[in-house]
Amino acid sequence: MKQPSLRGFGHVDTWVFDLDNTLYPHHLNLWQQVDGRIRDFVAAWLKVTPEEAFRIQKDYYKRYGTTMRGMMTEHGVSADDYLAYVHAIDHSPLEANPAMGAAIAQLPGRKLILTNGSVAHAGKVLERLGIHHHFEAVFDIVAAELEPKPAAQTYQRFLTLHGVNPAKAAMFEDLARNLAVPHQLGMTTVLVVPDGSQEVVREDWELEGRDAVHVDYVTEDLTGFLAGLNARDRLA
Structure with a gap:
């Protein structure tokens, strides 16, 4: 301890x-909704499978602090578009x-x-x-x-x-x-x-x-x- x-x-x-x-x-897993939308955003932007998008997402998250920063740095993604998309979740579990x-x-x-x-x-x-x-x-x-x-x-x-x-x-x-x-x-x-x-x-x-x-x-x-x-x- x-x-x-x-x-x-x-x-x-x-x-x-x-x-x-x-x-x-933590167990509300509200962030899991955001996580899924990040994966979908990466998949659509890079035109890759959900599995590959998930791998890229987690790699960028660990290396850059956020997936968004990795997508901006590596692929020129707009922060405004990214944030608007990934935070469009259901907050009702709170x-x-x-x-x-x-x-x-x-x-x-x-x-x-x-x-x-x-x-x-x-x-x-x-x-x-x-x-x-x-x-x-x-x-x-x-x-x-x-x-x-x-x-x-x-x-x-x-x-x-x-x-x-x-x-x-x-x-x-x-x-x-x-x-x-x-x-x-x-x-x-x-x-x-x-x-x-x-x-x-x-x-x-x-x-x-x-x-x-x-x-x-x-x-x-x-x-x-x-x-x-x-x-x-x-x-x-």
Whole structure:
């Protein structure tokens, strides 16, 4: 089991959250819908079979941070066309989460979203969860000038645009590799993992990194983790 980090939360005045598979349970597999539409987009654009499209999709995702970045770099795809197509999904599996809303509300300071998705997609997710009013802003892939996490320049753009001091910030993510730069910058980092009781659709590498040195804390229950911060006197 990973040892507790020396980094705490008492100094934190800015709370930064990833969106997909972080603010809602992994087992909803909402991202699986996006995944399928990405495959279809790649297949249609490159005129290849779904199987070959899936292979290319996952290769680009791992190498470039997003399939979109790979398609832009390798094949000149328009970001606007790509984002509009792949995020046209059914968000109805998401239900309001008042307990998470209450846990987020008690955190002192600012709350921001940092996602490789789009503002439009983030807005729909946050509305369905009933927690949109807790967040000051969404920093999306367009604000990142189409450079996805884990690119270092993306975090720098985010910090500059929103005036965030990383030494007084915490970052919550479902991909360990996306916490490496935040940790290096001084953020307290939290990896949100599947709860182990539900089947999830993820690549093996996406589930790695729980014991990485740049991961300060690991939780399978984000709401419980946030609600417990005050109880553990970390915010006193």
